[in-house]
Amino acid sequence: MKVLVTDPIADAGLQVFRDAGHEVETAYEVEGDELLNAVSDANALVVRSGTEVTREVFEAAKELVIVGRAGIGVDNIDIEAATDHGVIVANAPEGNVRAAAEHTVAMAFASARSIPQAHARLKEGEWAKSDYLGAEVNGKTLGVVGLGRVGQEVAKKLHSLGMDIAAYDPYISEERAEQFGAELVDLDECLERADFLTVHVPLTDETADMISTDELAKLEGGYVVNCARGGVVDEEALAEAVEDGVLAGAAVDVFAEEPVSPDNPLLDVDDVVVTPHLGASTEAAQENVAVSTAEQIVAAFEGEPVMNALNAPSIDETAFPRIEPYIELAETAGKVAAQLLDDRIEGIEVVYQGDIAAEDLDLVTASALKGVFEPLEWQVNAVNAPRIAEERGVSVTESKTRSAEDFQSLITVKVADGDDEVSVCGTLFAGDDPRIVRIDGYRVDAIPHGRMVVARNADAPGVIGLIGTVMGEYDVNIAGMFNAREAIGGEALTVYNVDTEVPDAAIQKLHDDDRIIEVRQIVLDAGE
Structure with a gap:
């Protein structure tokens, strides 16, 4: 079987294909007609966020069995078109959970203690000790919007550091939330109680700009962390809330437009910490998602269940x-x-x-x-x-x-x-x-x-x-x-x-x- 890889993944994932006897072809940065030609005889397609897998791609790929996304987000894949053509779409949600959760925690601390700002001024020769009075997390309330895999991991880590957890997620039970030390509440109460707010939801029509001016006003004096998906938090409203002192600070790893535009308002506010989508950027995470994606594709080739299929019935491996x-x-x-x-x-x-x-x-x-x-x-x-x-x-x-x-x-x-x-x-x-x-x-x-x-x-x-x-x-x-x-x-x-x-x-x-x-x-x- 032929596997086409159009975005770079860790070598460990490519080796899984080769060990299973499959042909691997890499074609990075192809798009348009080049992509359609490259995928025409492929049995599997491996992408990250760089390749747009449109209906045209599925129409051109008559032999395609599965598209594997080496990561969590599948905004770049037309899942409806995949289903129409009988193609499995699978992601690798577990591989970078720990990395994304750890980055979220790091961004919360960086914002609360103004670490990047103090670092920059010290590098420039300023001893600005008296200019930064940070906030502790112990005894504070963390508001979690979206108690999925990453949200759960963040809740566990910060609950163990002394934070109370108020979570909004209409798709999880109270019993499950309690396992992570979280109390389920509605969105308004989550915002009103939170000293720190972190969002962990996908970008959909329902979640686009779900945290905007009115929601940020309920967080007065608090901090916002977004390491989930760009566009969930209204960037202009967030920049304005921090600039005007409504919020004490914010930390953002993901943007509505990536690479981020130089005129993005978040880049001009000193109390907003920004990183270039580093949530999953650890060596272990990249290897984990590559191997997980490759193993699911090999399973699909062999007629076995695809554990993280998004448009096909899947089943626990033990069952x-x-x-x-x-x-x-x-x-x-x-x-x-x-x-x-x-x-x-x-x-x-x-x-x-x-x-x-x-x-x-x-x-x-x-x-x-x-x-x-x-x-x-x-x-x-x-x-x-x-x-x-x-x-x-x-x-x-x-x-x-x-x-x-x-x-x-x-x-x-x-x-x-x-x-x-x-x-x-x-x-x-x-x-x-x-x-x-x-x-x-x-x-x-x-x-x-x-x-x-x-x-x-x-x-x-x-x-x-x-x-x-x-x-x-x-x-x-x-x-x-x-x-x-x-x-x-x-x-x-x-x-x-x-x-x-x-x-x-x-x-x-x-x-x-x-x-x-x-x-x-x-x-x-x-x-x-």
């Missing part, structure tokens, strides 16, 4: 071995169900019964959807299958129950066109041997492999013999047969594994017999 065999089983059940219905699909239901119901199954459900849609010749994978369902107006439901009659674990995929429904149930024998065990309530024991023929017929003498004879006439070898019936003399269902395609003429000849109700040919991947 993956428990669900891995069910991923293919769910996809196969979906394929069989869709081909048996052979009509416009309006609804899909995935039912989990038994031990499997205790697991995180988003990835398995996405695989079931992939199986349903794949026979319809849509370009589909586990990344865009949920999107395809939404765009096609197909309702998707998932249900779980811990009881499973006769089986330790059972997966059922049901597809419906509004009037008719087909259900296919699968399980695993001996841990990893997939079987189709029910089709529309008929108990079977079919091996889902290659080409299959599903016949519904009257439960009458000679019918199975007829089917075998017709198959023989058309040189179709039957590799296996699994029969079930609803009642003696009623309707029966039989699943045949066959070695080759069954000609239309053979299927028509079977349909010509009044005892044959329906014959469907099922094609699975192994039969192509």
Whole structure:
């Protein structure tokens, strides 16, 4: 597989690709048509913040499986376009958490004690000891806006130094916040209580300029630290608040425009400490994000879960071995169900019964959807299958129950066109041997492999013999047969594994017999 790297990453990350046997091509600072040409045959793209991964890029990259962002922010990647094209987008949020948190703490101290200003004046020969009266953090309140990974790490570090923590984050529970010594409050209370405010949220339409003139006024006499994303704090309002004495100081590592413009108002205010986006700039952090990104790309190539996928179901690494065999089983059940219905699909239901119901199954459900849609010749994978369902107006439901009659674990995929429904149930024998065990309530024991023929017929003498004879006439070898019936003399269902395609003429000849109700040919991947 070919990996294209368009922004510099640590050599340790490149070595992960080479050790796994993949081709690595570096093309730094490419853009426009050069980027489109470079990515045209790439299976993976690795970027940092320098490369804009637009819809055009995804349209040009027909072989692309995954885009890896060596860092946290993905503002430069069109995730909607990636999803439309079935491309995974993954970042590396853990690799630089410690570095970003430590820089935040350092910036808080630098601002509170005027360290850069005093340093500069001393270098110039001034002993300005009496000009700087700093603030201690012990006994003060830290306001944290965004209690994600970095926010949690900052809260832990400064709580251990004697600070009280008031946090605003509508997406975290009170119990989780308490683990980091934080009390959850609304934004206004967070601002009013804070002596120091630090923000740790992504830049979105919701968070753009979320800390502006009115919010800064509530922090009177305090300090603001932004080492998250430029644009979250209104730069002009922040400069004015410090300049006018509303705030005692501020520290900023990220800017709305980077590299920062020389006329940015924050650069002209003495009590604002600025650094050029150094939050993740440690040797350890750069190596960590490079290796993490590379390992996720290799996992994607090998069909394993991508732990930090942003637009695809992901799963904890420790849980993956428990669900891995069910991923293919769910996809196969979906394929069989869709081909048996052979009509416009309006609804899909995935039912989990038994031990499997205790697991995180988003990835398995996405695989079931992939199986349903794949026979319809849509370009589909586990990344865009949920999107395809939404765009096609197909309702998707998932249900779980811990009881499973006769089986330790059972997966059922049901597809419906509004009037008719087909259900296919699968399980695993001996841990990893997939079987189709029910089709529309008929108990079977079919091996889902290659080409299959599903016949519904009257439960009458000679019918199975007829089917075998017709198959023989058309040189179709039957590799296996699994029969079930609803009642003696009623309707029966039989699943045949066959070695080759069954000609239309053979299927028509079977349909010509009044005892044959329906014959469907099922094609699975192994039969192509």
